[in-house]
Amino acid sequence: MDASIDSALLAVEVYNKPRTTFRSEGFINLMVMAWTRLFHAYFNATIGDRYYYKRKNGRYELVDGERKAWELSTCIKKYDELDKAVESNLNFFIKLRNKIAHRHIEKREVDTLIFGECQSLLFNYESLLIALFGEEYSINESLVYSLQFSQIRTKQQEAASRSALSKDLSDLVSFVEKYRNTLDEDTFNSLQYSVKLIQIPKISNTNRADAAVEFVRWDTLSAEDKEAYEQLTVIIKDKTVRVEAANVGRIKPKEVVRRVNERLQGKSITQPLHTALYKIFDVRPTKGAEDPFETNTQYCIYDEPHNDYVYQDAWVEFLVHFMQTSGLEPKDLREKARTGQTLKIHDYAH
Known part of the structure; x- marks a missing residue:
């Protein structure tokens, strides 16, 4: 338990230091560790050491000689008593942590963008800590509000900053926006998901x-x-x-094929060829991908309630232009898809 609380306090310390350049990365990783150790402490007190993975032969799974314990996503499923908004907040940070694991983001845009979710992650942690182990574990009295500089950046400064966003940062911002748009209104507006x-x-x-x-x-x-x-x-x-409104103006794959073929002269595409094309241009993940939301939203969007994908008019426009001007034959495109070759969409956009 002490290790969990120490991780949470260190996360706050990292976040509140004014000269920290990896604020969000440090806070997220330390808070995921704090949450994981909190669940492990609870499981150890309630079910003993059964929160370790075992193989079919009954032996423990080992990582570097140590027993492999449930990661946070598994702990959430095993606990199964979290409020929906709390679970959505945790899943947001699990996905975001995986995305920033190989990136180093020094700009403040991510910090300000996800401040509400970060504050809820901390509030929710202490609430569950107290619920599981009692008021004596409350840690809010040891914290104070962080000091803020008074100057607000001008619109020109904000615009200049946005124009300089790296691709990694743009991808993270896009992920945050897409994740928020998958939430229902009650969850999105809940203080357990994001403090406002x-x-x-x-x-x-x-x-x-x-x-x-x-x-x-x-x-x-x-x-x-x-x-x-x-x-x-x-x-x-x-x-x-x-x-x-949901999916207004969005197009199903069969409709994409129909519209493209209506405008092509002397050529046509089939449903299998359309599948090859979205793979080649990487506009959406393949079936069964870990993160189905990883789409190029200019052309394709994941529809969570139906667990499928819908396409934008821009995708139809691109395919028509590509098929008319690229000189690549359907058999060549299918072979590229089969062998995992990709093309840069901006090389063929008009």
Whole structure:
């Protein structure tokens, strides 16, 4: 248990250090470790040492001579008592940690983008810690609010920063946006998934012992209070626009083939050739991929409720142009797909 709490405290320390250049990476890895050790402590107290993997012959699986314990994703499934929003928050960070494992992101965009999820990850951790082991394990009294610099960057600075995003960072930002859009409204708006706070400087205190900063939970405000806060120019509130209609204007694979063939002259594509084409241009993962959301969203989007993929008009436009101008025959394209060869989509886009 001490190892779990130490990991969480170190995660907060790393995150709050102003000169940290790997803030999100360090925080996420340490918090995943804290959560994993929390579950292991709980399982050890309730089921003994049965949270280790075993082979069919009954022997333990070993990694570097040590017994292999359940990783966090397995712990979540075995515990099976988490709130949906808490589980969504944890799964978000498990996926994100896997994505940043081989990247080093020094820009602040990821830090600010996922601040709400990071704060919920920490809140949820302490809530479960107390629920499983009691109030004496509460650690919030040892923490204080981190200090903030007052200057807000200008729109020009933000635009310049966005234009300089590396491909790795752009991929991470795209993942965050796609993951959020898979969540239902209740989960997305839940404080267990992402904390949404308004920080209000207090101009004067009625009591000199009062805290200098007041944190207001947005979801607890009345409609009138929300309207009043919206009028304050000192509040910077990021707003995510969520489109409620699903798959408007999106196209199923058979419809893609039909539309492409309507416009091709002297050529046509089949459903198997379409499969070869999306593999060659890597616009979506293959069936059974670990992360089905890894699509090129300009051309293809994963439809989670139906566990399949839908395509954009841009994909039809690209295929028509490609088939008319590339000079590659269907047999050549099928062979490329079969052997795992890929093409760069921007080399053929018009």
